[in-house]
Amino acid sequence: MKSCSVCGKRAVYFQRHSNRHLCRKHFIYDFEKRVKYAVKKYGMIQKNDRIAIALSGGKDSTALTFVLKKLYGKRRDLEFFAITVDEGIAGYRPPTVEIAKKVTEMLEIPHYIISFKEEFGMDLDEMVKIGNKKPCSYCGVFRKYLLNRTARELNATKLATGHNLDDETQTILLNFMQGDIERLARLIPQRVQENLVVRIKPFREIYEKEVMLYCILNGIEVDMNECPYSRFPVRAVIRDFLYEFENRYPGRKFSVMRSFEALQDCFKANFPQKDLNRCEICGEPTPKQICQACVLRKELGIL
Amino acid sequence: MKSCSVCGKRAVYFQRHSNRHLCRKHFIYDFEKRVKYAVKKYGMIQKNDRIAIALSGGKDSTALTFVLKKLYGKRRDLEFFAITVDEGIAGYRPPTVEIAKKVTEMLEIPHYIISFKEEFGMDLDEMVKIGNKKPCSYCGVFRKYLLNRTARELNATKLATGHNLDDETQTILLNFMQGDIERLARLIPQRVQENLVVRIKPFREIYEKEVMLYCILNGIEVDMNECPYSRFPVRAVIRDFLYEFENRYPGRKFSVMRSFEALQDCFKANFPQKDLNRCEICGEPTPKQICQACVLRKELGIL
Numbered sequence: 110m111k112s113c114s115v116c117g118k119r120a121v122y123f124q125r126h127s128n129r130h131l132c133r134k135h136f137i138y139d140f141e142k143r144v145k146y147a148v149k150k151y152g153m154i155q156k157n158d159r160i161a162i163a164l165s166g167g168k169d170s171t172a173l174t175f176v177l178k179k180l181y182g183k184r185r186d187l188e189f190f191a192i193t194v195d196e197g198i199a200g201y202r203p204p205t206v207e208i209a210k211k212v213t214e215m216l217e218i219p220h221y222i223i224s225f226k227e228e229f230g231m232d233l234d235e236m237v238k239i240g241n242k243k244p245c246s247y248c249g250v251f252r253k254y255l256l257n258r259t260a261r262e263l264n265a266t267k268l269a270t271g272h273n274l275d276d277e278t279q280t281i282l283l284n285f286m287q288g289d290i291e292r293l294a295r296l297i298p299q300r301v302q303e304n305l306v307v308r309i310k311p312f313r314e315i316y317e318k319e320v321m322l323y324c325i326l327n328g329i330e331v332d333m334n335e336c337p338y339s340r341f342p343v344r345a346v347i348r349d350f351l352y353e354f355e356n357r358y359p360g361r362k363f364s365v366m367r368s369f370e371a372l373q374d375c376f377k378a379n380f381p382q383k384d385l386n387r388c389e390i391c392g393e394p395t396p397k398q399i400c401q402a403c404v405l406r407k408e409l410g411i412l
Numbered sequence: 413m414k415s416c417s418v419c420g421k422r423a424v425y426f427q428r429h430s431n432r433h434l435c436r437k438h439f440i441y442d443f444e445k446r447v448k449y450a451v452k453k454y455g456m457i458q459k460n461d462r463i464a465i466a467l468s469g470g471k472d473s474t475a476l477t478f479v480l481k482k483l484y485g486k487r488r489d490l491e492f493f494a495i496t497v498d499e500g501i502a503g504y505r506p507p508t509v510e511i512a513k514k515v516t517e518m519l520e521i522p523h524y525i526i527s528f529k530e531e532f533g534m535d536l537d538e539m540v541k542i543g544n545k546k547p548c549s550y551c552g553v554f555r556k557y558l559l560n561r562t563a564r565e566l567n568a569t570k571l572a573t574g575h576n577l578d579d580e581t582q583t584i585l586l587n588f589m590q591g592d593i594e595r596l597a598r599l600i601p602q603r604v605q606e607n608l609v610v611r612i613k614p615f616r617e618i619y620e621k622e623v624m625l626y627c628i629l630n631g632i633e634v635d636m637n638e639c640p641y642s643r644f645p646v647r648a649v650i651r652d653f654l655y656e657f658e659n660r661y662p663g664r665k666f667s668v669m670r671s672f673e674a675l676q677d678c679f680k681a682n683f684p685q686k687d688l689n690r691c692e693i694c695g696e697p698t699p700k701q702i703c704q705a706c707v708l709r710k711e712l713g714i715l
Contacts, residue, residue, distance in 0.1 A: 285588065286657065288667030290674040346660060350653045354589065357649060364591030371593040375678025 122322055126360035133326050140323050144176055144311050153309035154267070157186045161265035161306065163256050164191040164213070164220075166205030168331045169271030171212050172320050173312060175329055177269065178216045190219035192259050194252050197225050197232020198336065205332050212329070221263065223255050230411050237338070240409055244338035247405060254402040258393060260306040268306040275317040275351070277310065278365040283347050294380035297373065302385045304394040314366070425625055429663035436629050443626050447479055447614050456612035457570070460489045464568035464609065466559050467494040467516070467523075469508030471634045472574030474515050475623050476615060478632055480572065481519045495562050497555050498527035500535020501639065508635050515632070524566065526558050533714050540641070543712055547641035550708060557705040561696060563609040571609040578620040578654070580613065581668040586650050597683035600676065605688045607697040619665070 111120040113132035120130035124139070131139060148154050162177060164170045174191055181187055193209045195202055206222065213220035226232040229251065236247045260268045277296075284293040301307060312320060324331045355362050387393070388400035390412070395401070406412035414423040416435035423433035427442070434442060451457050465480060467473045477494055484490055496512045498505055509525065516523035529535040532554065539550045563571045580599075587596035604610060615623060627634045658665050690696070691703035693715070698704070709715035 285671050286664055286668060288670035288674075290671050293671075343661065346657060350657075354649060354653075358646065361589055365589060367591035368588050368593050368596075371591075372675065372678060375675060375682050378681055379678050 121326065122319075126363065128359075136319075136322065137326060140315065140319060141176060141180060143314055145180060147314040148309075148311050151309070151313075153269075153311060154181060154187065158266045159188040159264055160190075160267045160269055160309075161256075161260035161263060162189060162191045162218075163268060163270045164193050164209045165271075166193060166207070166209035166212075166332065167271070168324050168329075169273055169276075169312065169317075169320055171208060171271075171329055171331070172324050172327075173269060173271040174212055174216060174218065175327060176323070177311065178218060182216075190221065190263065190265075192256055192263075193220065193222045194255050195222060195224040195226075196248055196252060197234055198338065199234055201334055201336055204334070208330050208332055221259060223259055225251055225255075228255060229406065231409065233338075236409055240405075242405070242408075243340075245341075247409075248338070250401045250405055254393060254400070257304075257306055261304060265306050268308045270308060270310055271312055271320075272310045273312040273315050273317045273320050274362050274366065275348070277313050278351055278362045279344055279347050281365055281369045282351065283344055286347065287343075291380055293369075293372075294376035295382060296369075297376075299377050299382045302382075302394060304387065304392075305385060314363070316362070424629065425622075429666065431662075439622075439625065440629060443618065443622060444479060444483060446617055448483060450617040451612075451614050454612070454616075456572075456614060457484060457490065461569045462491040462567055463493075463570045463572055463612075464559075464563035464566060465492060465494045465521075466571060466573045467496050467512045468574075469496065469510070469512035469515075469635065470574070471627050471632075472576055472579075472615065472620075472623055474511060474574075474632055474634070475627050475630075476572060476574040477515055477519060477521065478630060479626070480614065481521060485519075493522035493524065493566065493568075495559055495566075496523065496525045497558050498525060498529075499551055499555060500528050500537055501641065502537055504637055504639055507637070511633050511635055524562060526562055528554055528558075531558060532709060534712065536641075539712055543708075545708070545711075546643075548644075550712075551641070553704045553708055557696060557703070560607075560609055564607060568609050571611045573611060573613055574615055574623075575613045576615040576618050576620045576623050577665050577669065578651070580616050581654055581665045582647055582650050584668055584672045585654065586647055589650065590646075594683055596672075596675075597679035598685060599672070600679075602680050602685045605685075605697060607690065607695075608688060617666070617669070 111123065111130040112118060113120045113135050114129040115135040116132060118132040121133050122131045122136045124131055154160065160177070162170065162174050164174050177189060182189065191209065191213050193206055195206055210220065224232070233244065233248055237244045240247060256268060280296060281293060284290070298307065321331070351362060383396050385394040385396055386398065388395045388403055389398055390403040391400060393400050393402065403412060414426065414433040415421060416423045416438055417432040418438040419435060421435040424436050425434045425439045427434055457463065463480070465473065465477050467477050480492060485492065494512065494516050496509055498509055513523065527535070536547065536551055540547045543550060559571060583599060584596065601610065624634070654665060686699050688697040688699055689701065691698045691706055692701055693706040694703060696703050696705065706715060
């Protein structure tokens with residue numbers, strides 16, 4: 110039995126990148142300290158912010174809701190509420206929507222549930238049946254669309270998502286390996302754009318497995334099911350490589366993040382983000398004339 | 413039996429990234445076209461250049477010597493000569509020095525052989541025995557030192573090395589994964605520095621396996637032995653990942669190269685390369701006061 114490197118009590122976790130064993134108390138302390146550090150470093154939360162949390166009910170967003178409430182819930186100038194998008198994926202989404210309801214009730218956070226079915230007249234399962242695109246093409250576009258629109262309509266100044274260090278480094282490396290520096294440069298918004306709620310990622314410096322452990326140690330209900338549509342072959346190759354690399358050389362996911370950050374000034378100077386237009390059909394922000402959500406709705410015959 | 417996508421004759425190679433089968437003639441044609449394209453694109457060879465080729469006698473540098481002579485040997489304004497550094501690695505280096513002698517004789521290119529033993533009074537095998545550093549730490553520093561000094565003393569305007577696409581993308585990804593953007597930015601010299609002969613890499617857009625095939629198809633002698641000191645655990649992990657990624661998604665090594673190129677302007681603006689000093693001891697160019705070769709010579713007691 111290993112003992113905590115901080116206090117000597119029974120350790121529950123070995124943090125390889127810092128070479129420390131941590132007990133329950135000091136793991137949670139370290140986890141929350143790093144969330145606060147990231148929030149501060151990137152200026153994610155500012156005075157009088159009204160923060161919408163994108164809460165799917167999966168482990169990342171549930172842990173995020175829990176920790177934001179715990180760390181910042183007492184600040185009088187801040188407001189939090191959660192938005193859950195029910196895409197309509199039979200067998201997969203309903204249990205996480207239930208978790209989302211329970212956790213927001215417990216934490217006393219206002220909770221808004223919106224669904225593809227109600228908003229677009231069709232759920233994801235139906236779209237997949239009649240459309241010729243991959244499920245993630247519909248899901249990603251419509252989910253982001255609804256999250257942004259709903260957050261904005263509810264006067265949110267920020268939209269917090271549960272993306273963790275593993276997610277972010279996968280995306281960074283994936284874009285780098287595919288020669289897509291423009292997309293890489295877009296990963297962090299360079300400035301505030303009209304009608305687009307600023308997205309923040311308080312877990313971007315936290316390993317996925319640490320999010321999982323944080324859930325377990327806090328008794329946060331975790332749904333371990335994977336989306337039945339989940340198929341990212343390229344991303345999976347990148348994920349496995351990063352996993353192996355991190356395993357051999359602990360801390361390297363942080364190095365990837367540091368590389369990405371070192372390039373931020375470069376991105377601003379050489380890959381400036383375009384001003385967004387308002388979609389000619391729905392008025393939502395888009396880099397084109399018509400937003401991708403309206404393009405897909407047209408294709409699906411629901412516009 | 414597959415036939416050449418260009419002429420229909422018997423194919424000897426399937427070029428996955430272009431999805432083409434190529435016969436001997438069209439493989440060689442394509443290979444040389446791409447070398448010429450890279451040379452032109454990066455302005456590697458200019459009028460009146462006097463080009464030193466770093467010729468170890470391994471497959472890459474031997475193929476390089478062969479192809480440079482073939483493609484540019486008739487140009488009256490250009491001069492070529494080869495420099496071979498004999499580090500003194502028993503059993504490994506002598507056969508390749510012999511290959512280097514043979515190929516330069518055959519191609520009628522002036523050939524200069526210099527050795528650690530003669531220049532420093534000690535060969536690599538001895539350094540490794542008495543020093544406390546890894547073999548590559550001595551070899552890399554002293555080899556580059558001698559190549560640059562010799563090339564400059566022989567009035568070279570360029571120093572050509574056999575680094576191929578695999579080598580380059582490994583180095584790019586390695587630096588990126590280790591968070592070392594400064595080193596990444598130094599991979600391509602931003603400007604000419606006094607006393608430092610400009611290095612060029614005509615094979616930077618050519619796969620290693622294509623260099624090998626080019627050797628075989630041209631009857632170029634290839635020594636398949638690996639350096640007995642060769643141990644790059646991190647690089648090997650990166651190499652294997654790149655191999656697998658390229659294997660699944662042909663052409664991705666080019667994508668990595670494109671990412672790197674897209675960042676060149678960023679590097680110049682945000683990671684400007686420092687002016688080099690002259691080493692206080694030997695006068696060779698160095699970013700510090702005393703060059704690394706002199707530091708190592710002191711440590712080894714041969715200064």
